[in-house]
Amino acid sequence: MVFPENARLVSKADTYLNCAEVFAYRSSCLKRKYGAVIVKDDVVISTGYNGSPRGFQNCCEVGRCQRIEKDMHQGEGYAICRAVHAEMNALLNCSRQQTIGADLYLAGVNPEDNSVHQAKPCPLCARVIIQAGIRNVYLRAGEGADNYIVVPADELEWLQGDDK
Numbered sequence: 001m002v003f004p005e006n007a008r009l010v011s012k013a014d015t016y017l018n019c020a021e022v023f024a025y026r027s028s029c030l031k032r033k034y035g036a037v038i039v040k041d042d043v044v045i046s047t048g049y050n051g052s053p054r055g056f057q058n059c060c061e062v063g064r065c066q067r068i069e070k071d072m073h074q075g076e077g078y079a080i081c082r083a084v085h086a087e088m089n090a091l092l093n094c095s096r097q098q099t100i101g102a103d104l105y106l107a108g109v110n111p112e113d114n115s116v117h118q119a120k121p122c123p124l125c126a127r128v129i130i131q132a133g134i135r136n137v138y139l140r141a142g143e144g145a146d147n148y149i150v151v152p153a154d155e156l157e158w159l160q161g162d163d164k
Contacts, residue, residue, distance in 0.1 A: 002145045010145070012042070013105070017140045017148055020107035021116070023049040023086065028058035030065040032117060033109040034086035038094065038134070040102035048089030052082045059083070075122055075160060087125040091132050100133035104153075107140040116143050126156035 001021055002014040010018070016037050023035030028051040038046040052058040059065045059082055066080045084092075087104060108117035119139040121129060129137060134153040141147050 005145075013138055013148060013150075014145055016044070016103075016105040017107050017138060019044070019047070020086075020105045021109060021140065023047050024107050024109045025114075027051055027083075027086070027109075028060045029083050030059045030111055031068050033111055034119065035107050035109075036086035036090040037105040038090050038099060038102050039105065040098065045098050045102065046090045046093040048086045048091070048093065050083040050086045050089070053084055056082070074120065078122065078124065085122065085125050087121055088128055091128055096132055101135050102133075103136045103138060104129060104134045105138045105140075116140055116147075118142065121156060123158050123160050126153075126158035129153050129156060130158060 001018055002010050004010050016039055020035040020037045023037065024033040027033035027035070027049045034050045036048045037044055062082070067077045070077060087106065090104070091099065106119040106121065108119040109115070110117050118141055121137065130153050137151045137153055137156060139149045139151060141149050
């Protein structure tokens with residue numbers, strides 16, 4: 001989380017990434033907590049965090065994660081994962097008309113110690129982000145002010161093992 005220093009304002013990017021980080025703490029994922037915020041014309045239009053579909057048991061309630069048990073890493077085993085990703089949840093709450101030209105802010109947190117994780121959308125989320133017309137994706141890279149990467153949505157890794 002980025003806090004103001006010496007009466008200086010927190011930058012807009014860090015403010016929206018702070019919001020994404022706060023939503024990540026709502027996540028019910030035992031492997032990695034993610035939060036997403038979609039902003040258009042300097043207005044927050046949607047938020048999301050990763051967790052089970054509404055009304056279904058989440059990993060915290062079940063007390064286990066199959067992906068952890070099978071030592072799976074990013075991009076592996078999403079078919080056995082209970083969670084809808086933060087980016088998708090945020091995008092599901094708005095129309096494409098709202099998302100065309102918007103920016104998406106993404107933050108990840110390690111559940112064990114609440115440290116910042118280098119955020120990166122999975123290939124499926126990257127495809128959905130591109131299809132929604134998102135312009136740029138701001139990825140929290142670590143602790144501290146201005147510690148983020150801006151990636152044009154059309155440059156996200158959306159297909160693994162192929163040259164597009």
